[in-house]
Amino acid sequence: MTESLKTHVLVVGGGPGGYVAAIRAGQLGLETILVEGDTLGGTCLIRGCIPSKALIHAADKFAHMTKAAGDAGSLGIKLSSPPTLDLGQTVRWKDGITAKLNGGVTALLKRAKVKVVAGWATFSDGKTCTVETKDGPVTITADHVILAQGSVPVELPILPFGGKIISSTEALSLDALPERLVVIGAGYIGLELGTAFRKLGSEVTVVEALDRILPLYDEQLATPVRHWLEKAGVTVHLSASALGLDASGAVRVKGQDGAEFTIAADNVLVTVGRKPRTEGWGLETMAVDMDGRFVKVDDQCRTSMRNVWAIGDLVGEPMLAHKASAQGEMVAEIIAGHRRHFTPAGIPAVCFTDPEIVSIGLAPAEAEAQGIEIVTGQFPYGANGRALSLEAEKEGGFVRVVARKADHRVIGIQAVGSQVSELSGEFSLALEMGAVLEDLAGTIHAHPTLSEAFHEGALKALGHAIHI
Numbered sequence: 510m511t512e513s514l515k516t517h518v519l520v521v522g523g524g525p526g527g528y529v530a531a532i533r534a535g536q537l538g539l540e541t542i543l544v545e546g547d548t549l550g551g552t553c554l555i556r557g558c559i560p561s562k563a564l565i566h567a568a569d570k571f572a573h574m575t576k577a578a579g580d581a582g583s584l585g586i587k588l589s590s591p592p593t594l595d596l597g598q599t600v601r602w603k604d605g606i607t608a609k610l611n612g613g614v615t616a617l618l619k620r621a622k623v624k625v626v627a628g629w630a631t632f633s634d635g636k637t638c639t640v641e642t643k644d645g646p647v648t649i650t651a652d653h654v655i656l657a658q659g660s661v662p663v664e665l666p667i668l669p670f671g672g673k674i675i676s677s678t679e680a681l682s683l684d685a686l687p688e689r690l691v692v693i694g695a696g697y698i699g700l701e702l703g704t705a706f707r708k709l710g711s712e713v714t715v716v717e718a719l720d721r722i723l724p725l726y727d728e729q730l731a732t733p734v735r736h737w738l739e740k741a742g743v744t745v746h747l748s749a750s751a752l753g754l755d756a757s758g759a760v761r762v763k764g765q766d767g768a769e770f771t772i773a774a775d776n777v778l779v780t781v782g783r784k785p786r787t788e789g790w791g792l793e794t795m796a797v798d799m800d801g802r803f804v805k806v807d808d809q810c811r812t813s814m815r816n817v818w819a820i821g822d823l824v825g826e827p828m829l830a831h832k833a834s835a836q837g838e839m840v841a842e843i844i845a846g847h848r849r850h851f852t853p854a855g856i857p858a859v860c861f862t863d864p865e866i867v868s869i870g871l872a873p874a875e876a877e878a879q880g881i882e883i884v885t886g887q888f889p890y891g892a893n894g895r896a897l898s899l900e901a902e903k904e905g906g907f908v909r910v911v912a913r914k915a916d917h918r919v920i921g922i923q924a925v926g927s928q929v930s931e932l933s934g935e936f937s938l939a940l941e942m943g944a945v946l947e948d949l950a951g952t953i954h955a956h957p958t959l960s961e962a963f964h965e966g967a968l969k970a971l972g973h974a975i976h977i
């Protein structure tokens with residue numbers, strides 16, 4: 510027999526969009542059900558952002574120790590023998606982190622009095638879905654539906670997932686380190702994971718269709734990462750496309766000059782983007798409009814169907830966890846009667862390569878393309894004492910501030926450098942608070958910290974940097 514449930518708010522998808530929407534709805538006293546078919550926490554917590562950062566951290570430690578076993582280097586630290594890697598243990602440690610986060614999300618939902626239904630939901634109309642739970646089907650009807658189904662990796666028809674051809678999900682749970690890893694796509698995931706595997710000892714080759722790595726960022730930001738890849742011995746084939754596997758299992762590639770060659774591979778990691786999960790849950794039964802491959806929403810995340818809302822990767826770029834969470838929180842508040850709109854001054858993007866990249870707002874070329882007259886100030890890590898004490902200056906890092914010439918309003922901040930991800934909060938705050946260069950210049954930044962590079966970037970834009 511089918512159990513029937515009725516609720517005020519139904520959230521489908523337990524990732525950073527959906528679980529945040531459900532917790533906020535619960536906090537606001539709204540009767541809420543959250544449906545999740547896999548593991549609470551979604552792509553970000555379980556098989557994306559967090560586990561990849563764990564692997565990157567482990568890889569970093571291993572690489573430092575490997576280096577110290579070779580020579581004492583400038584710090585005078587030498588290991589008498591190289592480190593060994595038990596990848597199984599690394600993966601178990603990473604799984605421990607994701608389990609902790611999953612438990613945390615479960616407890617937070619419970620505290621907010623959200624009912625969680627485990628199973629895959631299929632909609633039969635805009636406000637009704639049936640969930641196949643382990644105890645049988647449950648039909649849920651709701652006044653408000655929040656769609657938060659997220660995204661899935663894009664598969665290449667010539668290299669379908671399976672066997673040694675893997676997506677980021679499998680890459681984060683390998684039993685054995687691939688001796689030779691071929692990465693297709695030099696975007697966020699390909700380079701973050703490619704870098705980590707190189708540090709762990711894999712031979713890494715990257716195949717990218719465009720003529721540059723990290724096409725989302727401007728050339729100047731991507732250059733330190735390109736230099737790191739070169740130094741680390743990662744081969745990058747630009748303007749190249751994968752054609753499939755040959756009989757021996759090597760990757761066939763068409764190179765820049767049109768000639769074909771092969772690359773031997775133990776694993777092929779395909780990271781050519783992600784696409785919204787719009788299939789397999791009855792979206793076609795709902796009368797919602799689409800915007801290309803995404804569900805169309807307005808600036809309150811309303812779909813074209815009354816009281817059906819959509820958030821996160823389902824509704825468009827950037828497909829980032831923090832955007833999904835912000836939208837989820839907002840939608841819960843709108844349902845509770847608050848006046849909210851999704852109009853952030855900027856959404857920060859962070860790439861955890863070596864070195865890390867942060868970008869928010871407009872880069873100089875983007876501002877100029879919009880006809881905005883700008884002033885910019887760029888401050889190098891090489892002139893920052895904290896960066897020197899962290900050996901972070903060698904990678905060519907910098908912080909760049911972009912402001913409108915007319916009124917000095919900050920409209921973009923970009924940075925590349927070791928640990929620069931931790932400055933992203935200050936960058937976002939500056940943009941969201943509508944800071945002008947004089948605000949940044951007049952804010953005392955603690956010494957010695959990397960954040961002083963941001964302060965000096967603003968001073969430089971005003972024409973009076975102290976340390977360069």
Ligand code: NAI
Pocket residue numbers: 665693694695696697698699701716717718719722723724749750751780781782783827828829858859860861
């Ligand atoms: P991406 O869009 O960042 O990069 C895909 C790359 O693959 C592009 O450079 C593209 O030119 C290339 N490409 C596409 N088709 C190709 C082909 N047939 N052959 C060779 N190259 C090809 O996508 P990625 O890395 O898969 O990441 C997906 C999304 O996940 C990102 O857009 C981002 O939203 C999210 N993400 C965010 C992270 C973060 O915030 N740190 C980390 C990882 C992922």
